Amino acid sequence: MKKSINLLIAFTLLISFFACQNEPIGGIDISAEETIAVNSELYNNLARITDNPESDLPTTCVNFNYPITMYTFNPELQLLATTLIENDALFLTYLNNLEEDYSISLSYPITTQLEDGTTFTINNNEELKENIEACIEDIKLIESEAVLQLINNCVWKVGYTRNTDNPYLGAIFNEDNGSTAFTYNEQLLFGSWTTLFIENELHINISLNNSAEVGEYFNFDWKVEYLDSNSIQLTNGDKSFVIHQYCDDDYALCTNFLFEECELEDNLDVAEFTFDDYNFCINNILQTDDSITDLIFFETEDDAINNTNAIPSDQMYLNTSQFQYIYVRVQNLADDNYYVVNIYLVATPC
Template identity: 35%
Template sequence: MKTTFQLLFLALTLFTFSCDSDSIEKVPVNSDVVDAELYDLIKRIPTEDEETSINCIEFNYWFNLFVFDENLNLINTIPIINNEQFSEVLGSLKDDYSISLSYPITGELSTGETIEITNNEELKESIDSCQKDEILNDCNGALTTENCIWDVTELGNSSGIYSDSYFQIAQGGNATFHHNSKAYFGNWTTYFIEDQLHLNIFLNDTGAIGTDWNFDWELDYTSDTSMIISNDTSLFNIAINCNLPCKETTYTSCEFEDNPGFAEFNLKDYLACLEISPLSNDAKTQQFSFYETEEDAENGTNEISGENYTNTTNPQQIFVRAEDEKSGSLINTFQFTIEAISCP
């Protein structure tokens, strides 16, 4: 049977594996973000004995597995289709039961090290290790889906102040958190501590945003569309939203029935479509506002509402001013087109 071997050691030494490898320059390191247990694990890994290292074996599914009792009588034939099912089957076997695999299973890694699996218990441990790798790898694609955001919903007894907020995750784990027409920059990183999947969030903010979000969160990641993160005081649902106006060159809205050519626009929705770089302001928070002319955007005058805006011409250019949150200095301007259209 064709098998591929790898060490979970490679994954564990990358506890700061985020959904890519780029980093944000000049973002200060917050030593309080990751708890001491994580650092203890990192320090322990290079010194672990070879006998206790965890190896990962990846099977070429599917295949039939024969199960034998203590007298080597065939008692079951099970089609094995994935790691999760295989682990469950192995965990349900009695100690003196055997399966249709020949031990020891051995292989040589690219490092030249030989690994060896000698029984059902070690095989289950190896397969469970592979499942952790798979979850982290699935995260890579799911969190960075193009033209999608992760909407935040507060759960439990909460204030609800973040109910209209969302995250954008770029390649490299770079995270942009949008809240109240502001963009906060940082990153998020996934890793396992024992069998618990964690999401570590860091946003470059020393105020309320950093206080509320800069944590080592426990993560329930059950699908590509929704996950729950929690700590001792907070609980959030984060769900993917790909229904953004970015897919078209023009941001459209259905015109009023009694006033053709005019419509209502939530201009804030288009912020997720702008190419906002954290490096344009050294990863400091940016504030956004909307204008009808480029001159007004550059000068910060005659600001228009980012919500429930009615166009004055059709189509119409809208200009966005990005400024430093604290100093108010201009960082950049953007523009996009809105158009009221007839809807069936």
């Protein structure tokens, strides 16, 4: 099960915001310092805390105990509306639909009693901002410790990256007490794999004993971003790639999107392909859940985008050239989102 630990969105102390629910529009005397401007840092942080709150976090981090009432102001600080918010989803919808030059306000002071009997109070926007920023640092530390525990187990395989080119899809890092063995195709390299914290940010410093292309690609200090319970993203400047943790032998079964079949005896450069046979590997490489993902195969990218002229995946397909790209529409059945990846068919002499 994948459990996401995301910065700025996980908060544990339930604090109630009380306000009059029948406040008439207009007539509130308020200054710009008392409001929270749309798209300000504090406003964006408030938007983030409405998304999937977690537990086991610092006890003085703000969360909302619904219902709450929000005040909306125009650029002249005239009250436009009061809105009763009853859950995170409605709060997020409210925040995401305000005009760029609008602002909102909360009622202060916000006060609660902690488990140790002390009183915790937030008196204004600045204190609220300071509270959230302090929570960010604590959450970063919790996230980094979780990632560090994750890193020190099993093997890591370079995964598919949708937004950037990835020349080493399927490459394996086998980390062992600060050293690593790197394998890609028939190449085996050794080197160091050092984890370190820089201002509470987790980094992995990779140094392979290779000065050629592989070393030029991987030998950097990489900032670590936790994606889920078995995936992290490594970033250095404009270069980024994803690695997935494998604790069983599945990592060795699927290394890339190239699928080979023996060419027919009476028809050279042509082979029989059944795409359902490749579903496991495609889902394995993409780290997708096959219970909510549909893989649909097409001969052209336009057909994949438009979802037309699909190739039956359970029937035999004869390639049209010895080396042929097939386009796979990766369809999320839960929300209808999709993206397209390429697989490569090769009819090889056997």
